[in-house]
Amino acid sequence: MGRAPCCSKVGLHRxxxxxxEDALLTNYLHAHGxxxxxxxxxxxxxxxxxxxxxxxxMNYLRPDIKRGNITPEEDDLIxxxxxxxxxxxxxIAGRLPGRTDNEIKNYWNTHLSKKLKNQASSEPDTHKNKLLCAETQKKKGKKKSHHNSKKQKDNTKTESEKTLVYLPKPIRVKDLSRRDLDSSATRSQENKDVNMVCRVGDDGDIMDAGFGFFDGDDHDLVNTCDVESEYCDSIVPTYHTTLEELYEEYLQLLKVQEDNPHELDSFAQSLLA
DNA sequence: AATTCACCCAACCGCCCGAAC
DNA sequence: GGTTCGGGCGGTTGGGTGAAT
Structure with missing residues (x-):
């Protein structure tokens, strides 16, 4: 038995x-939260x-929404x-402050999927390619194909406009042991904030990374799901960083993947497990 | 100038989950 | 334990708009 609709559609604006309407909603939320x-x-x-x-x-009126111009850094991070x-x-949106899931989803569907498709045809056997092959198969029978072009020009931004990041928006993470991987990883019983953590070597290089949960107020690390759990005691949170720094973390991860192709996959699984 | 085409993105939809009762 | 509510998610749609003809 399904739920009743969240509201009667009769007499409502669509x-x-x-x-x-925007003003009414904004005023109300400013007054009442x-x-x-x-x-x-x-x-x-x-x-x-x-x-x-x-x-x-959530997608439009919130004051912290950053609109338009996905930067190349954000693009790559996505x-x-x-x-x-x-x-x-x-x-993903949780790692990109000011961006909404809807925006990223739209951006992916309209720009990146096409872009990666093109890349995939020229770079066989990459992770992206494999992913895209799977995606393409899934999407059989979907609507029209999306061609890029027009908005590509919006992606150019000067170095000085680099996005400052984080803390990421608090996002809810779910214990997926009770749910298949196709379900959302963003619903949590715990309702903890999730943040990326990494282990830093003596030379300052990031050695590995994972996601951890923080208490809302003091950001103490309370739990992690790391690539290699034995390193948990040396994990340090990496927040108040720039998008560029986060990007570096991913580069490190990709390095790891080249040496051991299964490592990154297990990292991804660890995020979801 | 008018029409057609292609694309973007805001909004909707259906479904799921946890909490409350 | 079953049902309802409130909230959240990913997938999809279709109106608006700019480019092409």
Whole structure:
């Protein structure tokens, strides 16, 4: 037996939001904070489904949303995260402050999938390629193909505009032992913040990495799911870093993968397990 | 100038989960 | 234990828009 719809569709506005609706929603949320989405429209004087309000806020109105111009660094990070995590858009978005899962998902579908497809045809046997082959098979029968072009010009940004990162947005991570890997990794019983952690060698190089959970307030590391658990005691959290630094972490991971092709896969699995 | 085409992205949809009752 | 609610996720749709003809 399925759930009842989140709201009756009768008499509710649908489609694009008007500036007035945006203002009503924003004002209400500034005054009362997030939550109680179902009852929010009525209280805020909106003729919208609560779910629609939440979506509008999360993907568009939130003050910390960074719009447009995915930088080349972000672009590359998305690709790498996707190669590790698959379509876990919320998890990927959690590593890109100001970006929403919806935005990243759209960006992937409209730009990156096409871009990687092109790359794949010229670079056989890469991880990306394998991934894309699998994806392409999955997507048989889908709508139209997406051709890039137009928005590619938006991807150019000066060095000075490099994105400062993190802490990442708190995202909920689920214990997937009870669920297959196709399910979201972003729902948690624990409701802890997740953050990337890495083990740093004596020379300062990042030796390996994983994700860990932090208490909301003091960011103490309370749990990790690392590549090699015996190193847990030497794990240090790496937050307040730049996108470039995070990118370096992934480069390190990829290095590891070249030496031992199964290592990165097991890292990815560790994120999901 | 008018029409067609291709693409982007905001919004919707269906489903799932945990909590509360 | 079953049901409902609130919230969240990934997949999909279709209106708007700019480019091409």
């Amino acid at each position: 489609g694009p939001w008007t500036p007035r 997030e939550g109680q989405w179902r009852s929010l429209p009525k209280k805020a004087g909106l003729l919208r489904c609560g779910k629609s309000c939440r979506l509008r806020w 690709i790498r995260m996707h190669s590790l995590l698959g379509n876990r858009w919320s998890l």
